[in-house]
Amino acid sequence: MTKPTRLEVNCETGVQTVIELTDEEIAQMETDRANAEADRLVREAEAEAKTEARASALAKLAALGLSADEIAAL
Amino acid sequence: MANTYVALAKATLTSDSASIELTAIAGTYTDLLLIGNGRADYAASTARQIRLIINSDTGTNYSKIQAYGNGATVSNEIASATANMNFAGVAADSTTANTYGSFEFYIAGYATANNKPISTSIANENNSTTGYNQMGAGLYRSASAITSLKLDFQAGNNFKSGTSIWLYGIKSS
Numbered sequence: 001m002t003k004p005t006r007l008e009v010n011c012e013t014g015v016q017t018v019i020e021l022t023d024e025e026i027a028q029m030e031t032d033r034a035n036a037e038a039d040r041l042v043r044e045a046e047a048e049a050k051t052e053a054r055a056s057a058l059a060k061l062a063a064l065g066l067s068a069d070e071i072a073a074l
Numbered sequence: 075m076a077n078t079y080v081a082l083a084k085a086t087l088t089s090d091s092a093s094i095e096l097t098a099i100a101g102t103y104t105d106l107l108l109i110g111n112g113r114a115d116y117a118a119s120t121a122r123q124i125r126l127i128i129n130s131d132t133g134t135n136y137s138k139i140q141a142y143g144n145g146a147t148v149s150n151e152i153a154s155a156t157a158n159m160n161f162a163g164v165a166a167d168s169t170t171a172n173t174y175g176s177f178e179f180y181i182a183g184y185a186t187a188n189n190k191p192i193s194t195s196i197a198n199e200n201n202s203t204t205g206y207n208q209m210g211a212g213l214y215r216s217a218s219a220i221t222s223l224k225l226d227f228q229a230g231n232n233f234k235s236g237t238s239i240w241l242y243g244i245k246s247s
Contacts, residue, residue, distance in 0.1 A: 004232065007091045011082045011241065012098035021092055029092060032230030040118065 004029065079107070079242045086238040090115055093226035094233060096241050101185035101219045103243030108181070108223060110239035111174035112164040114231040120144070120204040121163035122231055124177060124196070127224040128214050132157045140194070140210030145203050159212045160228055161194050167234070170200040174236065185219040 003020040010017075021029070061071050080103065083096050099106070114122035121144075128136075137154040142162040149162075164175035175198035182191050192212035199205045214220070225239070 004092050005089065006093040006095065006226075007085060007087060008095045008097060009083045009085050010098045011096055012100065014083070016085055018089075018091070025092070029230040032228060034230075036229030037118070 078245045080245065081240065082106075082243050083241040084239065087233055087235050089235050090232040091237070092232050093224055094237070094239055095222060095224040096239075097222045099184075099221050099223070099241070100243065101221070103185070104183070104246040105244040106179075106181040106184045106220065106223075107242040107244060108179040108239065109177065109242075110225075110237065111176045112225075112237040112239075113174045113234040114164055114166045114227055114229075115234055116166040116227075116229070116231045117168050119166050120169050120200075121175065121198055121206045122166045122227055122229060123160040123163045125226050125228045126159045126161070126179065126192075126212070127226070128190070128220055129216070129218060129222055130224070131214075131216065135215045136212065137215075138210060138212040140208055142196075142206055142208035142210075144206050158228065159192070159214075161196055161210050161212075162208045163196065163198070163206055165198045165200060166231075169198070169204065170202060172236075173198075173200045174234075174238075175206070179223075181220065187217040190214040190216065190220060 004026060005018045005020050008017045008019060058071060082099060085094065112124065116122050134155040134157055136156045136159045138159045138161070139152045140161055141148065141150040164177060165173055175196060177196040178194065180193045184190055192214065194208065194210040194212065196208040197206070
């Protein structure tokens, strides 16, 4: 299987070199990817909970008799 | 470009790449301008933060502030004493095919012994409602001249083939 690569550009010589990642670098990328995905799931869950809480609050205000305009003015 | 801009490097990826590093940057200019367009191989979102590492320094010598919006929400971030700088965000693979985000980093006084201020702007427009527009500022605290710049993704993604960068040295006129 082909290893991931990185590009190095020497500004003095103009030479561009494609370099295979080391096993350590590949492992770090996989760890970074897993951590980022876990963070994304947490953020999405938090955003969803916030949206649901807002919808619940608006419904309760409406049940108290507030009009849509009054709720929007809060 | 004005005649005070000197092209130091340009590159376009012909295959996906985990990072792009510019090395052996001469210290004979006043400022540096790094511009490019990029796309991340990430399909679960519309954009990916791009990470800048200077002189291979992973000490806690960076700080940043940025604001960005996607057409629906506006966000801002402040981070200090970090080991790199992340800025939002180039296009990710869930967006319109063959579409790249553009980015620009202006580094003033890069060869001086002073700390290095950096201004950034990043934009993604992809003919949908999920574009991004970012403005930010960073600071690299070091007395050393900047001789290398590395771009990658802290989230462990690759730059897609077709991603391009240009580095200019700017001489005071």
